[in-house]
Amino acid sequence: MDKFEEAQKLKELGELTQSMELFKELVCEAPDNASYQYHCACAHDRLGFEREAVPYYEAALQLGLHTEENRGLF
Known part of the structure; x- marks a missing residue:
């Protein structure tokens, strides 16, 4: 399992x-x-760190997102 998958799994659990630390x-x-x-922004948001997100x-x-992530952003 790579670091991204591990961060996603931890989020699910x-x-x-x-x-959040892995996403950072x-x-x-x-x-x-x-x-x-x-995903790092979302992790901050979920923990109540909206400003840090x-x-x-x-x-x-600025970097551009894939369509499904872009929908989640807005």
Whole structure:
């Protein structure tokens, strides 16, 4: 299982803090990946860190998202 899959699995299991930390690592490793930015933003949102989520959402928008993720963003 790669890091993205692990972060998704943790999210599904309700381990939101651990999931967010993995998404943050992914963003650091690949800052030009819009999907990582989007999922990192969502993780922050779910934990109530809305302000901290904004830069990740903005980066995801600037980088471009796949259609289904784009719908989730808006």
